[in-house]
Each structure stands twice: as structure tokens, then as C-alpha cells.
Amino acid sequence: MPADLPATADVAIIGAGPAGLAAAVRLRERGIGHVVVLDREAEPGGIPRHCGHYPYGVREYGRLMKGPAYARRNVEAARRAGVAIFPRTTVVRLDAGPLLTVSRDDGVSQIAAGRVLLSTGVREATRAQRLIGGTKPGGVLSTGALQGLVYLEGLRPFERPVVLGTELVAFSALMTCGHLGIRPVAMIEPGAATTARWPAGLYPRLRGIPLLLGTRIEEIVGRERVEAVVVRGPDGARRTIGTDGVIVSGGFRPEATLLDASHLVRDPRTGGPEVDQFGRCSDPAFFAAGNMLHPVETAGWCWREGRAVADAIADSLAGLLPARDAVVRLETSGDMLKYVLPQVLVPDRRAAPLGRLQLRLSRPAHGTLTLRQGTDARALARIDSRPERRITVPLDRLPPLVSGQAQLALQDGPR
Amino acid sequence: MSADQAVANGTLDVAVIGGGVVGCAIVRRLALAGWRACLLEKAPDILDGASKGNSAILHTGFDAPPGSLEARCIAEGYAEFRAIHARLGLPLIETGALVLAWDDAQEARLDDLMAKARRNGVDDVEPLSARALRALEPELAPSVKAGFRVPGEHVIDPWSTPYAYLLQAVENGALFLPRCAVTGGAFDGARWTLRTSRGQIRARLVVNAAGLHGDRVERLLTGESGFTIRPRKGQFVVFDKPAAGLCRHILLPVPSETTKGIVVCRTAYGNLLVGPTAEEQDDRERAAVDRATLERLRAAGEAILPALAGQEVNAVYAGLRPATERKDYRIAARDGLNYVAVGGIRSTGLSAALGIARHVLGLCEGLAGGAATPPERPVWPALRNIAEGRPRDWQAPGNGGIVCHCELVTRREIEEALRGPLRAQSLAGLKRRTRVTMGRCQGFYCTAELAAITAGRFARPIAGAPARDAAAGEPAERAHAG
Ligand SMILES: Cc1cc2nc3c(=O)[nH]c(=O)nc-3n(C[C@H](O)[C@H](O)[C@H](O)COP(=O)(O)OP(=O)(O)OC[C@H]3O[C@@H](n4cnc5c(N)ncnc54)[C@H](O)[C@@H]3O)c2cc1C
Ligand SMILES: Cc1cc2nc3c(=O)[nH]c(=O)nc-3n(C[C@H](O)[C@H](O)[C@H](O)COP(=O)(O)OP(=O)(O)OC[C@H]3O[C@@H](n4cnc5c(N)ncnc54)[C@H](O)[C@@H]3O)c2cc1C
Numbered sequence: 060m061p062a063d064l065p066a067t068a069d070v071a072i073i074g075a076g077p078a079g080l081a082a083a084v085r086l087r088e089r090g091i092g093h094v095v096v097l098d099r100e101a102e103p104g105g106i107p108r109h110c111g112h113y114p115y116g117v118r119e120y121g122r123l124m125k126g127p128a129y130a131r132r133n134v135e136a137a138r139r140a141g142v143a144i145f146p147r148t149t150v151v152r153l154d155a156g157p158l159l160t161v162s163r164d165d166g167v168s169q170i171a172a173g174r175v176l177l178s179t180g181v182r183e184a185t186r187a188q189r190l191i192g193g194t195k196p197g198g199v200l201s202t203g204a205l206q207g208l209v210y211l212e213g214l215r216p217f218e219r220p221v222v223l224g225t226e227l228v229a230f231s232a233l234m235t236c237g238h239l240g241i242r243p244v245a246m247i248e249p250g251a252a253t254t255a256r257w258p259a260g261l262y263p264r265l266r267g268i269p270l271l272l273g274t275r276i277e278e279i280v281g282r283e284r285v286e287a288v289v290v291r292g293p294d295g296a297r298r299t300i301g302t303d304g305v306i307v308s309g310g311f312r313p314e315a316t317l318l319d320a321s322h323l324v325r326d327p328r329t330g331g332p333e334v335d336q337f338g339r340c341s342d343p344a345f346f347a348a349g350n351m352l353h354p355v356e357t358a359g360w361c362w363r364e365g366r367a368v369a370d371a372i373a374d375s376l377a378g379l380l381p382a383r384d385a386v387v388r389l390e391t392s393g394d395m396l397k398y399v400l401p402q403v404l405v406p407d408r409r410a411a412p413l414g415r416l417q418l419r420l421s422r423p424a425h426g427t428l429t430l431r432q433g434t435d436a437r438a439l440a441r442i443d444s445r446p447e448r449r450i451t452v453p454l455d456r457l458p459p460l461v462s463g464q465a466q467l468a469l470q471d472g473p474r
Numbered sequence: 475m476s477a478d479q480a481v482a483n484g485t486l487d488v489a490v491i492g493g494g495v496v497g498c499a500i501v502r503r504l505a506l507a508g509w510r511a512c513l514l515e516k517a518p519d520i521l522d523g524a525s526k527g528n529s530a531i532l533h534t535g536f537d538a539p540p541g542s543l544e545a546r547c548i549a550e551g552y553a554e555f556r557a558i559h560a561r562l563g564l565p566l567i568e569t570g571a572l573v574l575a576w577d578d579a580q581e582a583r584l585d586d587l588m589a590k591a592r593r594n595g596v597d598d599v600e601p602l603s604a605r606a607l608r609a610l611e612p613e614l615a616p617s618v619k620a621g622f623r624v625p626g627e628h629v630i631d632p633w634s635t636p637y638a639y640l641l642q643a644v645e646n647g648a649l650f651l652p653r654c655a656v657t658g659g660a661f662d663g664a665r666w667t668l669r670t671s672r673g674q675i676r677a678r679l680v681v682n683a684a685g686l687h688g689d690r691v692e693r694l695l696t697g698e699s700g701f702t703i704r705p706r707k708g709q710f711v712v713f714d715k716p717a718a719g720l721c722r723h724i725l726l727p728v729p730s731e732t733t734k735g736i737v738v739c740r741t742a743y744g745n746l747l748v749g750p751t752a753e754e755q756d757d758r759e760r761a762a763v764d765r766a767t768l769e770r771l772r773a774a775g776e777a778i779l780p781a782l783a784g785q786e787v788n789a790v791y792a793g794l795r796p797a798t799e800r801k802d803y804r805i806a807a808r809d810g811l812n813y814v815a816v817g818g819i820r821s822t823g824l825s826a827a828l829g830i831a832r833h834v835l836g837l838c839e840g841l842a843g844g845a846a847t848p849p850e851r852p853v854w855p856a857l858r859n860i861a862e863g864r865p866r867d868w869q870a871p872g873n874g875g876i877v878c879h880c881e882l883v884t885r886r887e888i889e890e891a892l893r894g895p896l897r898a899q900s901l902a903g904l905k906r907r908t909r910v911t912m913g914r915c916q917g918f919y920c921t922a923e924l925a926a927i928t929a930g931r932f933a934r935p936i937a938g939a940p941a942r943d944a945a946a947g948e949p950a951e952r953a954h955a956g
Contacts, residue, residue, distance in 0.1 A: 099879055101923075109922070147875040151868070151882070162882070166871040185916040187712075187790045190772075192764035195791070197901065197934065200921065207922025208937045214925055216937035277765065283934055312786075316880070316914070319716045327784060 064145060064161065064168055065095060070372060071159055071172035072096040073150045073317070076105020077358045078349025078365035079178035080133040080142075081119075085369035087140040091376065094142050095170070097161060099149035103137075104130025105180060106203070107358055111210035112234040118359045127210065129358065153321040157344045174344055174372050177332060178365060179317065181350040183228070184310025186279070191307075193289070196281035198304040202232045205306055209235050217304030221288055222246045222268075223276055225253035226309035226447050228355070230262055237266070244302050245269045247276060247290060252423075254309070254447045279305055309447075311354035328391070328398035329353055335383055335403045336411035336454060338368035339375070343383045346372050353400050353417055356449070367412030381407040385462035387432075389416075395469045397421040397446065406460060415451040418467075420444055426472040430457060432465040442469060480510040481649060481675060487511060487846070488838060489668055489677035491656050491691055493520035495636040496819050497683035499551075499827035502639040503835050505648040508846035512648065512677065513640065514670060516655035518933060519903035520640060520896075521633065523685040524823065527710065527761060527793025529737055529750060530632040532566065533825040536591035536599065536624050537729055542802045543833070545594055548822055550829030555630070558828075561854050562638040564631060565742050565861035571627035571724035572607060574778070575619045580728040587728065588622055598625050613720045613781045627724050631742040631861055632824055633906035637896065638857050639827070644895050645853040651675075652899060656684075659695045661811055668695075679812045679838055686758040686796045688804075688817035701804040701817050706733075706795040708750025709763050711771045714914045715862075717746035717785040725778055734821065736774045743881070743909055744862030745788055748775035752795075761792040788914050795820045805830065807837040814838060858887065860909055877927070878920045880913020885927070892931055900932050 069091050072079045075098035086094045102108060107115055110126030117123055120132060137144060151167070152160035157175040161168055183201040198217050200208070208214040218241050222232050225248040236243055246263045251273050253260035263270045273293030280287040280299070287299050313331040324333040324341035331351045338346045348368040349361040356364075374380050387404040400417040416439075418428070425443035429436050437458045444450055480486040490501045493515030504511035515522070532555060535548030559566050575581040584601065591599045600623045607621050608614050644650055651672060659668040659680065668675045684691040689699040718740045727735035733752035741747050748771050768790055775782045797820045798804055804817035814837050816830060823830070839845050859865060860883075867873045867884045874885030891898045891907040898904040901911070901924070910924060911917040917924075925936040 099876060101875075149868075149876045149879065149882075162868045162873075162876055164871075164873060164875045166873070167869050182915045182918045185914075185918070187916060188787045190763075190765045190768045190787070190790065192762060192768070194760060194762050197936070201916075201918045203918040204921035207919075208925055211922045212925050212937075214922075214937040278762070282759070314915075316715075 064148065064163065064170065065093070065143070066170060068095045068170060068172045069093045069376065070174045070176065071157070071170055072176040072178060073159070074098060074105065074178040074180055074349070075103030075134070075144055075146070076178060076180050076349060077107065077133055077362040079105070079176065080137045081362040081365035082176050082178065082348055082369035082372070083137045083142040084140045085366040086373060087142060089370065089373035091373060096137065096142055096144045097148040097150055098144070098146050101147055103134050103144050103146050109203070109206040109210045110231060111206070111238060112231060115358055119362050133362070150317060153317050153323065153345070155322055155342055157342070173376055174346065176368065176372060177317070177340070177345065177347040177351060178349040179314045179351045181311040181354050182314050183308060184312060186305070186307050189307070189310065191276050191279060193279035194281060196279065196283055196285045198281070198285040199279060200304065200306055202228050202235070202306060202308045205232060206235055209239060215239055217241070217285070219244045219302055220304030220306050221300060221302045222306045222308060224248065224308035224310070225250070225255055225260070227255045227259065229308040230255060230259050232306045232308050233262060233266065233268070242266065243268050243306070245271055245300055247271045247274050249273070249275045252445070254445065256448065276305070311350070313351040313354055315351055326398070326402050329400060333402045334400070334413070335386065335405050336401045336413045337371040337375070337380055337405070338412050339371065339380070339383055343375070353398070364412065371412050381405050387460040387462055388464050390464055390466050392466045392468045395420055395422060395424045396467060399467055404454070404460065406462065408455070411454065415453050418450040418452070420446050420448070420450070422446060424469055424471065426470045428452065428467065428469050430465055430467055432460055432463070481512055484676040485510070486675070486677040488679045488681060489514055489666065489675055490681045490683055492523070492683035492685055493517070493640070493650070493652070494523050494525040494683060494685045494823070495521070495639070495827045496685070496816055496823050496830055498636040498639040498643070499831040500681055500683055500816065500834050501648050502643040503828070503831035504838070505643040505646040506848060506852050507835055508848040509838070510647065511643070512675070513643070513650045514654040514656055514668070514675065515650070515652050516671070518652050518899040521636060521906060523687070524794055524796050524819070525632070525636060525685070527708070527791045528632055528824055529710070529739065529747065530629055530741060530824065531724060531737070531739065532628045532630045533822055534596045534624060534626040535594050535822070535825070536596040536627070537587060537734070538594055538822070539801065540590060540593040543805060544803050544822060544826065547803065547826035547829035547833060549595060550832055551826040552626070552829070554828040554832070561856065562642065563856035563859060564635055564638055565859065565864060567629040567740065567742055567861070569627070569629050569722060569724050569740060571624045571726050572602070572611065572621050573624065573726045573728060574607065574621040575728055576617060577619065581619045583728055584620060584622055591624065596624065596626065599623065600625070611721050611723060611725070613779050615778055615780055623723070629724065629740055629742055630824070634857055634860060635824065636827070637907065638855070641855050641857070641896055642853065645855050646849055650896065656691060657694065661813070666812065679814070679841060681814045681816060681834060681838070683816045685819070686794055688796060688815065692815055692817070696808070696811065696813065700806060700815065701798040701800070703758065703818070704797050704799065705755050705758050706797040706820070707753040707755050707761060707792055708795060709767050709771060709792040710747055710749030710790065711768055711775065711787055712741065712789040712791070713746040713748070713782065714786040714788045715744050717782060718744050720746060720779050720781050736771065738775055738778050742861040743912065748772070750793065758794065761794050763790045763792050786914060789912060789916070803830070805833060807841055809841070812841050814841070858890065860887070877923050878910040878913065880915050880919070881909040883908045883910045888924070888927055892928065900934060901928070901936055904928065
């Protein structure tokens with residue numbers, strides 16, 4: 060029998076990953092009495108539970124850990140701090156109040172909370188979302204699913220897969236294969252260069268895995284199990300690679316389904332909730348932290364962000380946060396900027412948990428990032444980067460802004 | 475005497491070949507009419523052919539060729555489905571359809587189509603101006619010219635439906651033999667002896683409902699075939715749940731001679747579907763999707779509902795229609811051979827299956843020279859609802875917790891689907907019975923837990939080496955006695 064779920068809480072946190080658990084601990088440190096964390100999985104800990112590889116925990120705990128040890132450490136810290144964690148508890152609906160509707164083994168119930176923190180993380184883009192052609196055999200897995208099978212269930216889904224994608228998580232996939240003692244037959248990247256930074260790009264070469272750049276998977280072949288992939292290379296030629304599995308990695312998007320049927324505003328660019336620099340949503344009783352805000356950051360980043368947003372939640376409960384009105388809305392112009400976070404700024408100069416603009420590019424670019432409001436334009440930073448790489452600008456570099464809109468743009472310029 | 479014993483002692487009345495929606499409906503009708511019937515399916519589970527991927531529309535038959543066998547079977551199938559769906563626990567999503575004209579040529583055909591609908595007995599069609607259409611469907615592209623409404627076209631669940639038919643058949647004494655491929659057979663003037671991958675099976679009558687392989691099975695059994703299957707592929711793009719809010723009706727184009735054209739409609743699982751294409755191919759097994767076509771489908775969907783741009787894709791799939799050289803169904807009884815061919819059930823089989831089954835029962839009675847005695851109190855099993863927007867198991871106590879988070883499938887639902895005479899034999903079978911892994915994450919979150927829950931259950935496990943003996947212990951093993 061699951062432990063009884065309370066009907067009320069001071070703060071209810073949805074998602075027991077690094078962000079949610081770190082926030083819970085910080086809220087207790089700030090003297091908040093009743094903090095509950097709800098997670099739909101059988102075990103709390105979030106994604107790191109199945110990342111059986113390094114590097115986790117250095118900044119948080121001063122020790123290099125693998126994901127599962129790190130997850131356990133976060134869970135223990137929360138329990139020691141007096142946080143009530145409820146696993147196998149799925150939040151199915153958000154309403155103003157805040158009121159959460161949850162489903163558990165015993166059916167549906169509701170929790171009324173003073174504040175809610177959304178920290179539901181991210182998932183990877185699927186084969187369907189990438190419109191990859193071919194048949195639908197077994198053996199096509201995201202990195203997350205692969206890691207769950209390998210590290211949680213001790214299974215071997217395939218022997219000689221191909222890896223699609225070269226974001227950091229693709230290297231997690233390679234490490235997972237290494238753990239199984241199998242060597243992928245190829246790493247396939249549609250772009251002209253690896254997405255993750257050097258020296259990650261060296262890793263496949265060191266392990267003798269061919270890295271096929273400028274290459275797309277056109278077709279997956281096989282009836283029951285994957286038998287081959289047909290790829291098209293930069294020269295336009297198609298060729299067939301024999302393989303027994305496809306790891307479809309990266310293309311992260313927030314696990315933000317809860318927003319769809321809710322009253323909260325969703326940012327189509329990040330896919331997560333629209334927040335201000337305090338991590339506060341369009342309904343100021345709801346906050347968000349971790350990867351659901353920004354596909355995708357490291358666990359350590361999410362952990363620190365969770366703690367910082369927890370401070371804002373504690374301030375909000377104490378009536379110390381500035382109201383979320385008369386805001387400045389940051390718009391991006393042009394197609395080079397994929398997203399900007401926070402999407403909304405409260406004109407208030409105090410230190411805030413999201414104390415930096417976080418940006419991502421939609422294609423490789425270099426130039427000057429400018430912020431324009433009315434006729435005033437200010438150059439904020441020189442940028443020379445690629446998609447999926449972290450770009451930040453401290454908020455205190457921004458000029459004073461008045462409520463309304465402000466445009467961020469990246470002007471192409473010489474390198 | 476059960477069909478099970480009838481197989482053992484060779485006194486089976488009818489062997490139905492093919493566990494598509496048509497075979498499932500036929501074996502149900504036969505069982506309810508008191509015949510000892512058996513369904514033989516070559517795959518480990520039902521729905522391995524044409525019935526695996528369709529648009530899931532319950533057609534009224536408004537655009538069927540008037541007077542055709544197809545028109546009659548659709549009308550009867552439609553009426554029976556409406557009458558029985560609630561009793562079997564099957565969803566009926568009452569959407570209605572709008573037939574839309576996007577240019578003058580299409581607009582000019584609307585009157586004829588409405589007249590045809592009335593000739594088909596669908597007399598509640600109602601012409602609509604562009605304005606009226608957009609009042610009904612505010613997200614429709616403004617370029618729509620005119621159209622009409624077919625209030626009776628609805629959406630059903632393409633998988634629970636045949637599954638419920640077969641379950642009712644089995645509960646009323648029919649036998650289901652999966653992994654039983656018919657490889658040949660002979661008729662001795664009184665009885666058929668079928669050669670199958672599971673031994674010989676004897677029956678007085680044979681019904682060939684082998685769908686995409688119908689002509690080949692006919693040739694195996696009779697040495698010739700009255701029709702030739704020409705598979706016609708249809709690809710689909712399925713959008714995530716928020717897209718389902720973009721329209722209420724099924725949005726149909728003005729049909730052409732060969733295809734009903736690209737449809738936009740909601741699904742029983744709360745998604746939005748765009749498709750199908752119509753592509754001739756020779757391969758009867760391989761239903762592959764390709765990027766260029768999927769992109770075209772996306773664009774076609776956006777041309778109809780501009781707000782579809784930016785909506786997330788959930789899944790892509792393709793199905794194969796068992797088309798033949800002619801448009802109408804190829805249903806025929808062969809006197810002196812105790813054989814009924816049910817071929818070419820091309821693009822309306824889900825809607826017409828129950829009507830086809832009634833027609834086939836009549837043909838069987840004709841061949842056998844009489845009717846059987848129906849069971850006094852037929853059993854009416856009801857499925858647990860898995861459709862969206864109606865009570866689901868995750869809302870009920872004792873559900874075991876949610877395992878598939880996108881589709882909200884509970885552990886209890888999964889465990890139930892792994893039990894019983896029609897238990898899922900593969901991940902695909904489990905998907906069709908429960909919706910697991912069919913959502914937006916396609917298994918990112920639940921694959922590991924599903925692998926644990928299904929360990930040892932599937933001949934081909936979700937991950938790891940194939941189990942050596944997962945198929946053992948089936949009732950069908952006993953069929954060798956026949
Ligand atoms: C395969 C993979 C490998 C990775 N490898 C690394 C790595 O090596 N190093 C690194 O730093 N980062 C890695 N990451 C990034 C990882 O996402 C972050 O490290 C970190 O886990 C994000 O923390 P989070 O708290 O935002 O979310 P998560 O850890 O994703 O936690 C979210 C939690 O929310 C729960 N949840 C979601 N929705 C609901 C709901 N409706 N109701 C209840 N609970 C819900 C989930 O069950 C989950 O436990 C990896 C990610 C993936 C997918
Ligand atoms: C793209 C598409 C969209 C469609 N949309 C709709 C719609 O919206 N509404 C509607 O009503 N209909 C629709 N249809 C039509 C409908 O899906 C078909 O008419 C129906 O599925 C045909 O079913 P069947 O039982 O005749 O054939 P199948 O489903 O092909 O069944 C035949 C079965 O026989 C088995 N078999 C074959 N050979 C042997 C053998 N030798 N031994 C044993 N078993 C064998 C096969 O494995 C298969 O399971 C659509 C079809 C397609 C492809």
C-alpha cells in the first residue's frame with residue numbers, strides 16, 4: 060500500500076530529479092514546513108537513476124559519481140531534510156489554486172498546495188518525430204530507453220547498433236554500449252560537425268567507431284528486428300549499413316504535457332513553461348526549474364537551478380517577491396535564435412535564480428547579440444557557437460527596460 | 475462440444491483463415507449462430523495484415539457504389555456496430571464528417587455526391603457553405619469553398635474492435651489458433667483437410683479471409699484464384715493530443731476514383747491523424763513509411779488546418795489495402811467445394827466486417843444446406859475501455875500504478891492483456907490491447923519497466939535474446955491431433 064498522500068502541502072514539487080530534490084532540500088533549509096515531492100516512477104531520482112556512468116556530483120557533493128549513486132545521494136539528502144517523497148504518483152492535471160490532480164494505485168486524488176514547482180525534466184525526440192522512413196522493427200530505442208534496459212533491468216537490447224546524433228547524450232549512449240561490451244557500427248550525424256564540443260568528437264574515433272557526418276538515416280530495414288539502415292551521405296549516395304539496432308539520441312524536448320491542459324502559458328520555443336527571472340510561471344503560484352525549462356542542460360546545472368528557484372519560492376511564500384506584472388517580454392527575431400530563457404523579465408534589479416539569459420542557436424552562427432527596445436539597441440555579447448551549446452548573458456548586462464516588448468537578435472558578423 | 479474438441483476429433487464445422495478484422499467478425503457471427511468454428515492466423519497475434527493500420531473511420535457507406543455488395547455490407551455492418559458496441563465495451567466517437575471542396579471542380583461534384591449518398595440510404599447529408607463550414611470548424615483554412623456534412627461518419631477503435639469480436643467468438647465456443655499458417659489443403663467431397671504449420675485441421679467448410687494473401691491462399695486450396703491482390707499502401711502521420719483540439723469532425727476531401735483521399739480526423743486515443751496516401755506496390759508484407767511522403771502529408775494537413783503547423787508528431791505508420799483488379803468486394807461461395815472466398819476487402823473492411831460476416835454466414839448455410847442451432851444464452855464479454863475521454867483504469871482504485879506515462883496505461887491493464895485466451899503475444903499485440911508506448915515518447919520512459927513486466931511472455935522479448943519456448947503451452951498445440 061502506498062503511503063497516504065496529504066491533501067495539502069506548503070510546496071508540492073512535481074518530479075524527483077536533481078532539480079526537484081535540490082529544491083526540496085533548499086525549501087526545508089529555508090524553514091518551509093511541509094514539502095512534498097511527487098514522482099511517477101517507482102523510484103525517485105530522475106534521469107540519473109539510469110545513467111550508469113560518470114560524471115555527476117562534482118560541484119554538488121565534491122565527488123565524482125555515476126548517475127545512480129548521485130540520484131541516491133539526492134534522495135537521501137531530501138529525506139534527511141524532512142521532505143516527504145511519494146513515488147508512483149503521477150500528476151495528471153494542474154489547476155489554479157494551485158490544485159494538483161494525481162493518479163496512484165488507489166485511484167485519483169487532489170492536493171492543494173501553497174506553491175507548486177514543476178521539475179518534470181526532458182525526453183528525447185523519437186524516430187517518428189524525425190520522420191525517419193522504413194519499417195517499424197524492434198530495436199529502435201532512445202538513449203533513455205536504452206539506459207533503462209541496460210542499467211535498471213540488466214538487459215542487452217542489441218549487439219551492433221548505430222547511434223544517431225552527436226549531442227552529449229549520444230556519448231552517454233556510447234558509454235552505455237561500452238558497459239555492455241559492444242561496439243556500435245557507426246555514429247551518424249546529419250550536421251556537418253559533431254554537436255557536442257571537442258573532445259567528445261574524439262571519443263568514437265578512439266573506440267574505432269566510424270563517425271559519419273552530413274549523413275541522414277533514410278530508412279530503417281527489418282520486420283521483427285532491425286536488420287539494416289539505409290543512409291544518405293554528404294555526396295548524396297545511398298548505402299546500406301548492416302546493424303541490429305538504432306539508438307535515436309538527443310533532440311531533447313521538455314516533458315511538459317501537463318501544461319497542455321492547464322492554464323499556464325507555454326513557450327513554443329523551449330516547449331516548456333514561460334517564466335520570469337524568478338522561475339515563476341504565468342500563474343505566479345507555479346514555478347519551474349530544471350530541464351523542463353531548457354532542453355537540455357547538465358544535471359549539475361539543474362540541481363543548482365532547483366536550489367535557486369527554491370529560494371524564490373520561499374521568498375514568494377513570505378511575500379517578498381515583486382509582483383509579476385508590468386513585465387518585459389523578450390522576443391527573438393530572425394531564425395538564428397532557437398530560444399531565450401527567461402522569456403519574461405520583471406523590471407527589478409535584485410539577484411534572481413535565473414540570473415542569466417540562457418540562449419540556444421538553431422544553426423551554427425557568429426555575430427553580435429543585440430537587445431532592442433523601441434529605438435534603443437544595445438549590443439550584449441559576441442557569439443560564435445553552434446546549436447545545442449550553452450550561451451549565457453548576465454542579466455545585469457541588460458540596459459534598463461520598461462514594460463512591454465524587447466527584441467533579441469543575432470546580427471551576423473565577422474568572426 | 476467445443477470447437478477445441480471438434481478440432482481434436484475432426485468434426486469442426488468451419489475453419490476461417492485469417493485473423494484480420496474480417497476473419498474475426500466472421501468467426502464471431504459463426505459462433506453466435508452455433509457453428510463450431512476455428513480461426514487460423516499465421517502470425518502470433520491477430521491484426522497482422524491490412525487490419526494493422528487504417529484510418530479507423532466507421533463509414534456510413536455514403537460514397538460506396540450504390541447497389542454494390544460493398545454498399546450493402548457497410549450499411550449492415552454500420553447498423554450492427556451501433557447496436558452492439560456499448561455491450562462489448564467498444565468506443566464510438568461520434569464526430570460526423572465534413573466533405574470539403576477546395577476548388578471549383580470539386581465543388582461541382584458535391585451535388586452528385588450527395589445524391590449518391592441518398593441512393594445509399596444515407597439521407598441525412600446536409601450541404602454547407604464555406605461560412606457554415608468554418609462556423610462548425612473554426613480552424614479550417616479560409617480557402618475552403620463548400621461542402622456537406624455526413625452526420626453518421628464516426629471514429630472507432632481499430633484494434634479493440636476486432637479483438638472484441640474474436641473474444642466474443644471464443645467465449646461462445648470458437649477456437650483461435652495463432653501461429654497457424656495454412657500451407658495447403660484438399661476437399662474430399664465432404665470435408666476439408668487443411669495443411670498448416672501446426673498440423674492438419676479438418677473442417678466441413680473453409681472461409682478464406684486471408685486479406686493481403688487471399689488470392690494465394692485460394693490458389694493453395696483450389697489451384698486457381700478468381701482475383702489478384704494488388705496491395706495499395708497508405709501512410710499516415712499521427713499528431714500529439716493537443717492537435718486533436720483543432721477539429722471535431724472527420725475532414726474528408728472529395729473522393730477520386732481510386733482513393734478516398736487525405737483525411738484529417740481525431741482518433742479514439744485522443745490524437746489527430748492525417749492520411750492515408752494510396753501507393754501501389756507488389757510487396758504484401760512490408761508497409762514502410764518514407765520521409766518525403768510524410769512531409770507531404772504534414773503539408774497536406776497544414777493546408778486543411780493551418781494551426782497544425784508546429785504541432786508535435788506522435789507516430790507515423792503505414793497500412794496495406796488488399797485491393798484487387800476490381801473495386802467491389804470479391805466474396806463468393808464455391809458450390810461443391812464447401813469454400814467461401816472473402817477477398818479484396820479493400821478500404822472499408824473495418825466498417826463492413828459485421829455486415830460481411832452476416833453475408834458469409836448466409837453463404838455457409840447455403841453450402842451446408844441449413845443453419846446450426848444458436849447458443850441459448852450467448853456470452854457478451856465487455857472490454858475494459860482504453861479510448862480517450864471515457865473512464866480509464868488510471869482513475870480507478872487498484873490499478874497498480876501508471877506504467878506508460880504518455881498514454882496513462884496502468885500495470886493492471888498490462889497484466890490483464892498478458893492473460894487469457896487472447897493474451898498479447900508480442901509488444902505489438904500489447905500495444906494494440908493497451909496503447910503502451912504509442913504516445914509522444916514512444917517508449918523513452920516505460921520500455922525498461924515493460925521489459926521487466928513482459929519477461930518470459932513473448933517469443934521475441936522487448937530486449938535480449940529470443941526466448942526458446944515462449945510459444946509452448948498453447949491450446950493450439952493440440953491441433954496436431956486433427
Ligand atoms: C539518456 C540521458 C543521459 C543523460 N546523461 C547525462 C549526463 O551524463 N550528465 C548530465 O549532467 N546530464 C545528463 N542528462 C541530462 C539529464 O536530463 C539531467 O542530468 C537531469 O536529470 C535533469 O534533471 P531534472 O530534475 O530537470 O529532470 P529529471 O531528472 O528528468 O527528473 C524529472 C522527474 O520528473 C518526473 N515526472 C515527470 N512528469 C511527472 C508527472 N506528471 N508526475 C510526477 N512525476 C513526473 C519523472 O519521473 C522524473 O523522475 C542525461 C539525460 C538523458 C535523457
Ligand atoms: C490505409 C488504410 C486505411 C483504411 N481506412 C479504413 C477506414 O477508415 N475504415 C474502414 O472501414 N476500413 C479502412 N481500411 C480498410 C480495412 O483496414 C481493411 O478493409 C481490412 O483491414 C481488411 O481486413 P481483412 O481481414 O480482410 O484482411 P487482413 O487484415 O489482411 O487479414 C488477413 C489475415 O490473414 C492472415 N493470413 C494470411 N495468409 C494466411 C495463411 N496462409 N494462413 C493463416 N493466416 C493467414 C494474415 O496474417 C492476416 O492477419 C483501411 C485500410 C488501409 C490499408
